Amino acid sequence: MPNQTPINGGKSTGPKGITKEEIADALRRNNGVIAKAAKQLRCRRDNLAVRINADAELMAVIPASRERMKDLAESNVFDKIEKGDVETSKWYLTLHGKDRGYVRKVEHAGHGAGGAIEHTVRQTTTVTISEETLEFVRRRYIDDNADE
Secondary structure, eight states, X not given: OOOOOOTTTSSOSSGGGSOHHHHHHHHHHTTXXXXXXXXXXXXXXXXXXXXXXXXXXXXXXXXHHHHHHXXXXXXXXXXXXXXXXXXXXXXXXXXXXXXXXXXXXXXXXOGGGTTOEEEEEEEOOOOOOOHHHHHHHIIIIIITTTTO
C-alpha cells in the first residue's frame, strides 16, 4: 500500500496527526464508512479504525450516520409510493402491511425447476358471515342461477 499522508500537511502517515473533528466530519460525509473516511483523510483504514475504536464519541458518529441514511432511504421509499410506484408500494406492504392482511409468500419451485423462488403479495381477508346472510346469498345468487 502506498504511503498515504493525512490532511495535516504530511507530517504523519497515520491518523495521529488528524484531529478528532476532522475524523468525525469525514465519517459523517462518508456515512460512517471507515474505509471511505480513511481515503478522504489520506490515511490507512486500519489505523483510523484503531483511533475511532479508542474514542467513544467517534464511535457514536458511525451509527448516527447510518441512521441518517436510513432516514433518507425511507424518504425515497415514501416519495416513490406517493408518486404511485406500484412495485415500491407492494414491497412496502409486504414489510409493513401485515396488520391489513398483506403477506409475502415465497414458493420454492424445487430442484428440478432450478430452485427458482417466486415472490408474491397477497391480501388475505377473513370475514365472518352470519347464517342469515349466507342463506340470502345462496337464494339470491346460487338458486336463481341454477335454472340458467
